Amino acid sequence: QKEVEQNSGPLSVPEGAIASLNCTYSDRGSQSFFWYRQYSGKSPELIMFIYSNGDKEDGRFTAQLNKASQYVSLLIRDSQPSDSATYLCAVNGDKIIFGKGTRLHILP
Amino acid sequence: DVKVTQSSRYLVKRTGEKVFLECVQDMDHENMFWYRQDPGLGLRLIYFSYDVKMKEKGDIPEGYSVSREKKERFSLILESASTNQTSMYLCASNGDTGYGYTFGSGTRLTIV
Numbered sequence: 001q002k003e004v005e006q007n008s009g010p011l012s013v014p015e016g017a018i019a020s021l022n023c024t025y026s027d028r029g030s031q032s033f034f035w036y037r038q039y040s041g042k043s044p045e046l047i048m049f050i051y052s053n054g055d056k057e058d059g060r061f062t063a064q065l066n067k068a069s070q071y072v073s074l075l076i077r078d079s080q081p082s083d084s085a086t087y088l089c090a091v092n093g094d095k096i097i098f099g100k101g102t103r104l105h106i107l108p
Numbered sequence: 109d110v111k112v113t114q115s116s117r118y119l120v121k122r123t124g125e126k127v128f129l130e131c132v133q134d135m136d137h138e139n140m141f142w143y144r145q146d147p148g149l150g151l152r153l154i155y156f157s158y159d160v161k162m163k164e165k166g167d168i169p170e171g172y173s174v175s176r177e178k179k180e181r182f183s184l185i186l187e188s189a190s191t192n193q194t195s196m197y198l199c200a201s202n203g204d205t206g207y208g209y210t211f212g213s214g215t216r217l218t219i220v
Contacts, residue, residue, distance in 0.1 A: 045211070
């Protein structure tokens with residue numbers, strides 16, 4: 001059974017600090033990795049994707065991939081209250097598998 | 109702005125009814141998916157389609173069927189609705205299996 005694991009949280013981070021969200025996956029053949037943000041009662045929204053080992057930065061967001069350790073992370077710099085949401089990690093091998101998400105709460 | 113549109117935001121139906129959930133995308137995407145999302149269970153794949161007239165079962169297809177007569181439209185059918193099908197239903201599409209999904213806004217379905 002291929003799996004994507006995330007800590008369910010909630011993860012509480014002070015406003016302005018760095019939020020670090022982590023994800024591990026079981027399928028070594030996975031090729032594509034995604035982070036979605038989901039506000040309460042809304043649908044998931046794709047915010048980052050990464051295909052190669054290393055870091056990928058987009059504004060305040062950085063995705064990090066380590067295929068050897070089967071580990072993906074998302075860093076959110078200068079956290080804002082509007083970043084409070086559930087963050088879903090998704091991994092694509094022969095099909096996309098979603099983690100159950102980490103709830104992030106930014107404390108004003 | 110590219111879109112995946114689900115026909116209803118909220119829907120209430122009775123046990124035993126046949127229920128149709130419609131999804132339309134305007135991105136000319138080949139691939140379309142239906143998920144349900146429940147607290148503590150995450151996103152679970154019901155059915156997907158990689159082409160017109162084509163459909164594949166996902167992880168939880170029981171009690172559901174789908175139809176894809178046109179590339180842009182993917183319908184989910186609850187053959188005889190039951191209370192355990194009360195859930196948030198999400199349609200998604202992508203243009204290639206290596207790309208991320210665009211999700212619709214979701215349909216919160218309640219079966220009474």
